Every structure is written in structure tokens, then in C-alpha cells.
Amino acid sequence: MLPATFHRLTLDNGLTVIGEHHPHAQSFAAGYFVTTGARDEEAEIAGVSHFLEHMLFKGTERRSAEAINREFDELGANYNAFTGDERTVYYGAVLPERGAELLDLLTDMMRPVLREEDFAMEKQVILEEIAMYDDRPSFKVFEAGNRLYYGAHPLGNPILGSPESIGALKREQMLDYHERRYAADNLILAVAGRYGWEEVVGQIKAATRHWQAKGATRRHSPLSGAHGIEVLRRPNVKRMYAAAYALGVSVKDPRRYAAAILASCVGDELGSRLYWALVDPGLAESATLSHDAADDLGTFVGYLSTAPEQAQEALKRFRQVLVELPERGLTEAEWRRAQRKLATGLTIRAETPYGRLMSFGTYYQATGEYLSTRESVDHLLGTPLEAGQAILKSRPFDRLFVTALGPDGLTI
Amino acid sequence: MAEILQQTLDNGLTVLLEPMPHLPSASFELLIPMGSATDPRGLEGSAAVLRDWLFRGAGEHTSRQLSDALDELGVRRGGHASVEHTTFSASLLADLLRPALGLFADALQRPHLLDSEFEPAKALALQELASLDDNPVQRVFVALSEQYFASGHGRSPYGSHQALTAMTAEQVRQDYQQRVSPQGAILAVAGGITWDELLTAVEASLSSWQGPPPAPLEVELRPTRVHHLPAETAQVQIGVAYRGVAPGEPGYYEYALATAVLSSGMSSRLFSEVREKRGLVYAVAAVNRAVRGLGYTLGYAGTTAERADETLQVLLYELRRLSRGVSGEELARARTGILSHLVMQGESSGARASALARDTFLFGQPRTLMELRRLVEQVDLDTINAFLATQADQAFTITTLGPRALSA
Numbered sequence: 001m002l003p004a005t006f007h008r009l010t011l012d013n014g015l016t017v018i019g020e021h022h023p024h025a026q027s028f029a030a031g032y033f034v035t036t037g038a039r040d041e042e043a044e045i046a047g048v049s050h051f052l053e054h055m056l057f058k059g060t061e062r063r064s065a066e067a068i069n070r071e072f073d074e075l076g077a078n079y080n081a082f083t084g085d086e087r088t089v090y091y092g093a094v095l096p097e098r099g100a101e102l103l104d105l106l107t108d109m110m111r112p113v114l115r116e117e118d119f120a121m122e123k124q125v126i127l128e129e130i131a132m133y134d135d136r137p138s139f140k141v142f143e144a145g146n147r148l149y150y151g152a153h154p155l156g157n158p159i160l161g162s163p164e165s166i167g168a169l170k171r172e173q174m175l176d177y178h179e180r181r182y183a184a185d186n187l188i189l190a191v192a193g194r195y196g197w198e199e200v201v202g203q204i205k206a207a208t209r210h211w212q213a214k215g216a217t218r219r220h221s222p223l224s225g226a227h228g229i230e231v232l233r234r235p236n237v238k239r240m241y242a243a244a245y246a247l248g249v250s251v252k253d254p255r256r257y258a259a260a261i262l263a264s265c266v267g268d269e270l271g272s273r274l275y276w277a278l279v280d281p282g283l284a285e286s287a288t289l290s291h292d293a294a295d296d297l298g299t300f301v302g303y304l305s306t307a308p309e310q311a312q313e314a315l316k317r318f319r320q321v322l323v324e325l326p327e328r329g330l331t332e333a334e335w336r337r338a339q340r341k342l343a344t345g346l347t348i349r350a351e352t353p354y355g356r357l358m359s360f361g362t363y364y365q366a367t368g369e370y371l372s373t374r375e376s377v378d379h380l381l382g383t384p385l386e387a388g389q390a391i392l393k394s395r396p397f398d399r400l401f402v403t404a405l406g407p408d409g410l411t412i
Numbered sequence: 413m414a415e416i417l418q419q420t421l422d423n424g425l426t427v428l429l430e431p432m433p434h435l436p437s438a439s440f441e442l443l444i445p446m447g448s449a450t451d452p453r454g455l456e457g458s459a460a461v462l463r464d465w466l467f468r469g470a471g472e473h474t475s476r477q478l479s480d481a482l483d484e485l486g487v488r489r490g491g492h493a494s495v496e497h498t499t500f501s502a503s504l505l506a507d508l509l510r511p512a513l514g515l516f517a518d519a520l521q522r523p524h525l526l527d528s529e530f531e532p533a534k535a536l537a538l539q540e541l542a543s544l545d546d547n548p549v550q551r552v553f554v555a556l557s558e559q560y561f562a563s564g565h566g567r568s569p570y571g572s573h574q575a576l577t578a579m580t581a582e583q584v585r586q587d588y589q590q591r592v593s594p595q596g597a598i599l600a601v602a603g604g605i606t607w608d609e610l611l612t613a614v615e616a617s618l619s620s621w622q623g624p625p626p627a628p629l630e631v632e633l634r635p636t637r638v639h640h641l642p643a644e645t646a647q648v649q650i651g652v653a654y655r656g657v658a659p660g661e662p663g664y665y666e667y668a669l670a671t672a673v674l675s676s677g678m679s680s681r682l683f684s685e686v687r688e689k690r691g692l693v694y695a696v697a698a699v700n701r702a703v704r705g706l707g708y709t710l711g712y713a714g715t716t717a718e719r720a721d722e723t724l725q726v727l728l729y730e731l732r733r734l735s736r737g738v739s740g741e742e743l744a745r746a747r748t749g750i751l752s753h754l755v756m757q758g759e760s761s762g763a764r765a766s767a768l769a770r771d772t773f774l775f776g777q778p779r780t781l782m783e784l785r786r787l788v789e790q791v792d793l794d795t796i797n798a799f800l801a802t803q804a805d806q807a808f809t810i811t812t813l814g815p816r817a818l819s820a
Binding site for chain 1: 434435436437439475476479480482483484485486487488489503504505531532533534535536538539540542543545546547548644645646647676677678679680683684687688691692693694695714715716744745748749751752753755756758759760761762
């Protein structure tokens with residue numbers, strides 16, 4: 001593994017800049033991690049985080065929308081942005097000699113002008129994106145499942161919003177949201193690959209000297225967490241999709257490694273308990289479990305897709321695998337296999353500055369701590385089976401919640 | 413930029429390595445020239461079933477033991493069954509390449525192909541085929557290929573329901589004997605291992621592999637046409653196919669850069685005209701595809717019904733307008749983008765292993781990043797616009813899927 005150096009500095013305006021320097025990297029990646037997402041929205045502005053993410057590409061005081069698009073392409077950048085429940089991320093990767101230009105562009109974008117005509121045009125694009133996902137039941141089942149499982153907890157908010165909330169959204173509401181959520185102290189700039197730290201800091205200090213801290217906070221509410229099953233039937237859906245939920249551990253909880261390994265033992269795409277029970281015999285196209293460690297709570301998230309006529313049997317077996325876990329336990333061998341697969345995944349992702357940016361940037365944003373690839377792999381491989389058994393002892397899957405989505409006439 | 417080492421074994425298998433000595437990891441891709449295009453008549457979907465069945469027990473391992481052994485090595489498995497070939501890929505820690513390759517070699521050379529594992533493999537292939545029913549984007553491209561190709565290239569990699577249901581274990585075993593062969597197969601590796609280490613691993617696992625040569629496959633197109641599939645979807649799916657330049661033929665890099673002007677990045681023509689200026693879609697794109705002997709472009713847009721006619725018109729207008737040439741700025745942006753992406757591809761073992769396998773299959777030899785750089789830099793405004801001028805009479809095969817047919 002190449003020696004990497006970690007850099008960190010919080011500027012006077014509250015903006016945190018972090019970096020992982022790889023002297024031999026051939027590229028440079030940078031990203032603004034904004035601590036805001038669907039969970040930070042009130043119902044009347046549902047979808048504003050994601051819509052705003054689009055609007056950041058629509059122009060600043062210094063640049064038009066065309067100029068932003070053109071400059072990214074002139075830099076030869078791999079770039080994009082995404083919005084989640086808890087974060088919105090804007091990123092790009094370029095050759096190291098174009099790094100300063102990439103930083104100038106990304107930094108400028110954080111202060112958009114949100115022109116009325118661009119707002120109206122982009123609203124159409126967002127509505128098309130919502131329509132696109134309407135044709136993807138594997139997405140819709142999670143949108144509905146999240147709403148039903150999280151209930152009043154903001155993690156149940158839909159990232160895209162709805163045609164109604166987007167249709168009714170006003171530019172002023174977005175401006176206000178941006179003002180509150182894109183304050184300097186709610187942003188982290190992360191860089192990775194080959195760069196000069198002093199140059200990065202000097203450039204960002206100058207470019208953000210007018211930025212201000214606003215002390216943005218996030219609502220943390222208790223989760224009651226539904227359990228049981230909810231079946232949704234839609235005439236246009238041909239297959240059956242199920243989203244399953246059970247309580248996990250938060251990203252700040254030291255048990256998160258154990259939770260991730262446990263989820264992989266039970267529900268990795270290949271070679272897991274769910275794979276052998278459902279996919280190997282051809283009873284399901286897909287049957288997986290992962291662990292989603294969020295800010296204040298974690299969730300084991302399951303997914304199942306199969307033919308409607310096999311839904312009943314498949315769901316029964318899916319549930320059985322999870323419920324029997326505390327009695328059947330996990331073996332040392334399957335624990336080790338899951339650890340090694342996860343460790344390979346981390347190592348492969350670390351090959352590129354972009355992969356590293358996403359790994360350490362996301363983790364730093366969630367916890368305020370830095371982890372090198374080596375440390376992550378060591379934590380993972382050093383987590384004993386007992387840590388997984390301890391999670392099972394609390395019987396999280398006894399209160400499993402399932403949302404099933406299928407065609408009219410689906411029986412579960 | 414890195415060199416590529418290669419050797420073709422006596423049994424016909426081509427072995428390639430791009431060393432990335434600074435990496436603790438490595439990736440490989442094993443490509444065999446078996447795909448839906450050469451599925452025997454009446455056995456459409458056989459390659460897809462075989463891809464799965466091969467790993468359900470091989471050598472000294474049962475299905476579960478084989479899977480566990482790969483997991484024990486921490487191997488991340490991937491790959492897919494496509495029209496011309498089937499790939500088996502893996503990412504892993506570099507020093508575990510030898511045992512991992514041994515397990516893959518077992519699956520290819522000594523699969524058990526038990527009756528008891530055949531029905532589940534078939535059931536899984538049927539599940540994957542049926543999943544298309546809820547995937548309108550995939551469906552439109554499967555249908556578009558059927559309309560575009562007259563040869564076996566138009567066959568769906570998922571197979572047909574009728575053939576999958578009727579297929580027997582014995583038929584697919586015979587197919588295995590014919591098509592899972594080292595002749596024409598490619599093993600491409602990239603990452604932190606040396607050529608000697610790789611050759612030793614290959615010698616131990618794949619050098620004794622034997623099999624017949626692949627059947628010849630000629631590509632043939634149908635006359636272009638417009639075709640609609642009725643479906644009650646929220647969005648209309650639009651797929652367009654048109655002819656480009658085959659890998660290795662003159663004009664190939666001009667063609668690659670021209671499509672980049674059309675669709676690479678947010679300043680590209682399709683993104684700015686269809687999405688940015690008109691707000692007609694969320695997704696619009698054109699990508700170059702190739703099979704042996706043919707290069708072609710697939711265009712795509714998805715939009716709601718009331719905007720679908722206009723979307724198709726603007727899409728086709730932009731596709732046709734390309735033959736009138738590109739500007740110096742457009743070419744410069746496209747070139748910078750490709751060159752920059754090549755450098756980044758060179759940082760990823762998985763991306764390089766996959767590119768080496770694909771290039772060797774399509775071009776007959778791999779392309780180094782250095783060579784690609786030179787070929788892309790050679791394209792100038794005169795050569796690209798001269799090439800585009802020859803594309804003026806382009807004809808399009810169009811497939812749409814949605815509540816109603818469009819007026820093209």
C-alpha cells in the first residue's frame with residue numbers, strides 16, 4: 001500500500017478541509033460534502049435537497065449554467081453529484097495539474113444564484129426523474145418502505161419529493177433552505193490524490209472568505225419502527241419486490257463493523273445465508289441484506305425480488321433465515337469469509353483517489369474522524385465473531401418490518 | 413504509462429497482464445467467446461444458464477464448497493453473459509491470484525454439471541429474464557437489438573422463455589463441450605503481480621485446458637425500421653441504433669470522438685439540447701458499441717408521453733446534425749475528456765483488466781494507454797469533419813416503448 005498523508009484544517013469561517021495525499025497518484029479528486037439531505041426537510045419542501053443539488057449546476061454570479069458544464073468538460077473531469085437522506089455530495093476527478101481549476105469551479109458552485117427561469121426549467125427535469133423512478137418498482141418499494149418503517153422519523157422522507165411538493169416549490173423556499181443548510185460550517189471539502197496542501201488551503205481560504213457559519217443543526221427524533229408486513233398492489237407492476245427493515249447500529253457506534261460483517265454473512269449477493277436459501281435454488285432473482293449506518297441510528301435493510309406466484313414461499317424463507325439467526329448462530333468460517341470479502345472491497349476501492357475520497361470523506365463527515373484504508377481493514381479483520389453474536393442476542397430481526405410491492409392480486 | 417505483456421498458449425488461450433506494481437490488489441477477467449449470438453437454435457439462453465451452472469460444483473468441490481473457497485480468498489466475483497461472449501471476473505488481493513485462478517479453472521474445465529443443479533440454474537435464468545418485465549429501459553434495448561440485427565447478435569442475452577423452459581441438462585452439457593473452450597478465450601489481468609507469477613499460476617491451472625475452435629459468426633443487419641412496444645409506463649422509452657465504424661477500421665477514433673461530442677459530459681450536444689435547453693428528459697445519451705466486424709451507436713432518451721414526440725424529434729435532429737461537423741472547441745473538449753479518463757482508467761485494476769479483455773476480443777490485440785493516447789491525439793478537425801461528412805445519409809432503427817407510438 002502506498003504511504004498516504006492525512007491533512008485537516010478548519011477555517012475561521014467554519015469550513016473544514018480534509019485531504020488524503022497520495023504522492024504517486026495520477027489523478028486528483030475533490031468533493032464538497034454537505035451535511036444536508038432529505039431528512040433535513042419539512043413536508044412542504046419535500047425534495048428540495050435533491051432539486052437544489054441540480055440547481056447548483058445552473059449558475060453562480062461568475063458563471064452561467066453553460067459555463068459550468070463547459071468548464072467541467074474542459075477540465076476533462078469525471079464529475080457528478082448525489083443526494084441522500086443525510087448528505088449531498090458534489091465531486092470531480094481530474095489530472096493533478098487541473099486540480100486548482102476544479103476546486104475553483106466546485107467552490108463557486110456552492111454559492112448559486114438560483115435564477116427563476118433555470119428553476120422553472122429544472123423543475124421539469126426533476127418531474128421527469130420522478131416519472132423515471134415510477135417505472136422502477138425496485139426503487140418504489142424502498143420509497144414506500146422507508147415511509148412506513150421510519151414513520152415520523154425524518155429518515156422516512158422521500159429524496160425526490162413528490163410531483164405535488166416539487167410542483168408547488170418556490171424559488172424563495174429553496175433560497176432559504178440553501179442559506180440555512182449550505183453555511184460554511186455545514187460543509188466539508190475533501191481532496192484526495194496528488195495535490196499540494198498549502199496551495200489547496202491558500203486557494204480555499206481566499207475563495208471562501210465571505211462565507212459564514214450559521215450553526216446549522218439536525219433534528220434527531222426517536223424511532224418507533226413499524227413491524228409486521230404491509231402489502232402494496234399496483235396494476236403496472238409485474239413482479240414482487242420486498243424491502244425489509246430491522247434495527248441496526250449508528251455510524252458512531254463501535255459495533256458498526258460487526259453489523260456490516262453480520263449483514264454480509266446473512267445477505268451478501270453471493271455465498272450468504274439468503275443466497276443459499278433463495279437465489280441458489282432459483283426461488284428469487286435477488287435476496288440480500290446490508291447494514292445502513294446512519295447518523296443517529298442504523299438499519300439492517302433487506303431486499304427480495306421474485307415472481308408473484310413465488311412471493312409467499314420466498315418471503316417465508318427470507319424471514320425464516322433472519323429469525324432463526326440467534327438460535328442457529330454464525331460460524332467462525334462464515335464470519336471470516338465475510339470479513340475477507342469486505343476487506344477486498346475496501347482495498348479495491350482504495351485504488352483510485354476518487355474511491356478514497358468517497359470512503360474517507362463520507363466517514364469523516366459522519367463521525368468527525370479519519371480512517372486510513374489500513375485502519376479500516378484492520379478494524380474489519382479485527383472484529384471477532386462474538387461481536388456479531390452480541391448483536392444477534394438483542395434479536396433485531398424479531399421485529400422485522402416488510403413492505404411488499406406487487407401486481408393486483410398478489411397474495412402474501 | 414504501463415506496458416502490456418501477452419502470450420498465447422498452445423491451447424489457444426491468450427494471457428495478458430498490465431502490471432500495476434504499486435497496488436496490493438489485482439483484477440482479472442476471463443472471457444470466452446460464447447454468447448447468446450451462438451446459442452444453438454432452440455437453446456436460446458444456454459450461455460446464460462451455463463455461466464451459472466459451471467460454478468455449481470467443479471473439480472473437488474461441491475457448489476457450496478466452491479463458493480466458500482472463493483469467499484475464503486476474499487474474491488469479489490462479477491462478469492456477465494452477453495451477445496458475443498461470457499465473462500467471469502474477479503477482484504482480489506494480488507497474492508491470492510494463483511489459488512483463485514485455480515478455482516475458476518476448475519469451473520471451466522472440470523464442472524460437475526449435475527442434473528440436480530441444472531433446474532435451479534435454469535430457474536434463476538428464468539427469474540432474470542422475467543425481471544425485464546419491470547425494467548422498461550432494458551426491455552427497449554433488448555427489443556432494439558432484435559430489430560437492428562439480422563444475425564444472432566440480435567438475440568437477447570437473457571434467452572427466450574420458451575427455449576429456457578424446454579431446455580434439458582443433456583443439451584446444455586453438449587453445448588458446454590462445444591463452446592467452453594480455451595480457443596479464442598482471453599485471460600486479462602491487471603494489478604500488483606508480475607508476469608512470472610501470472611505465468612506460473614496459468615501454467616498450473618489453465619494450460620491443460622482443451623476444446624474445439626469457436627464457430628464463425630458473421631454480423632448482419634436488418635433494413636432499418638421504426639417499431640413500437642405498447643406498455644403502460646410512466647415514461648416513454650426511446651432507443652435508436654445506427655451504424656458506426658468497426659474496431660480497427662479507418663475512422664474508428666474519429667467516430668469515437670464524434671460520439672463524445674454528442675454525448676460525453678454535460679456540455680455535450682444531447683445533454684444541452686435535450687435536457688438543459690428544453691427540460692425534456694432526465695436521461696439522454698448516445699454510446700458507441702461494438703461487436704466483431706461492426707461498430708454502432710445506441711441513442712437513448714426517456715420522457716413522459718406528452719413530450720415524447722418532441723424529444724424524439726430533437727434527438728434525431730441532433731444525431732443528423734452531427735454529420736455537418738463539429739467545432740474546434742467541441743473536439744478539444746471531447747479529446748481532453750477521453751485522455752483524462754484514460755489516465756483514471758489506468759488507476760483501476762478492474763477497469764484495465766476489463767478493457768484489456770475487450771480490446772483483445774474486438775481488435776485482436778490490446779491497446780496500451782500510451783498507444784490510445786497517440787491515436788486519440790491524431791484526430792484533428794479536418795479528419796473528424798471529413799469522416800462525419802461521409803455519415804450524412806445515416807439511417808436509424810428506432811424502438812419505442814410506452815403508452816403510444818410516436819411520430820418520428
